[in-house]
């Protein structure tokens with residue numbers, strides 16, 4: 001895809017949530033996370049790359065002791081989305097007996113989050129929680145999977161902005177858009 005096409009997709013996209021709606025969602029999530037985890041000395045695991053923006057936004061809203069780590073796992077990377085997760089980096093912290101909060105941009109079919117939660121449980125964590133800025137509403141979700149903290153719900157369309165990419169671009173936008181014509 002050319003840069004001109006990438007720019008055209010942004011111009012024709014539908015605004016789904018503006019930056020104020022997104023900021024309010026971060027505020028709400030941070031409050032809920034604080035209430036639940038402030039006494040647990042948690043480690044936050046940022047799921048690269050899409051989790052970068054939500055993690056940063058949430059992290060600076062937390063006013064209690066918390067450590068930060070990341071993992072890089074992807075099932076899409078320029079594809080339609082495979083059934084297995086491709087692990088590019090694992091967390092550096094020893095997660096044993098720690099409370100862990102996994103932060104990602106979007107919960108779509110849920111295979112990514114479910115594999116990451118499973119990995120955390122295998123590390124003998126004390127407890128593992130998940131937070132996503134966006135949950136996509138449809139019936140293709142991994143069985144039984146929900147996130148503990150959800151910022152916003154979107155319909156079943158391809159969305160970008162706030163960490164979520166369109167062909168590797170537009171993660172930097174502070175609002176959420178849906179590609180025109182996607183249903």
Ligand SMILES: O=P(O)(O)OC[C@H]1O[C@H](OP(=O)(O)OP(=O)(O)O)[C@H](O)[C@@H]1O
Pocket residue numbers: 047048049050051073074075076077081104105106107108109110111112113164165
């Ligand atoms: O719920 P699922 O259907 O599994 O999809 C959600 C995942 O898809 C995206 O990651 P992607 O693999 O595209 O990598 P990225 O974070 O680099 O965009 C997104 O960041 C989530 O991690």
Ligand SMILES: Nc1nc2[nH]cnc2c(=O)[nH]1
Pocket residue numbers: 076106108109157158159160164165166
């Ligand atoms: N950017 C982006 N990444 C995704 N990964 C799974 N669903 C989506 C989506 O709608 N947008």
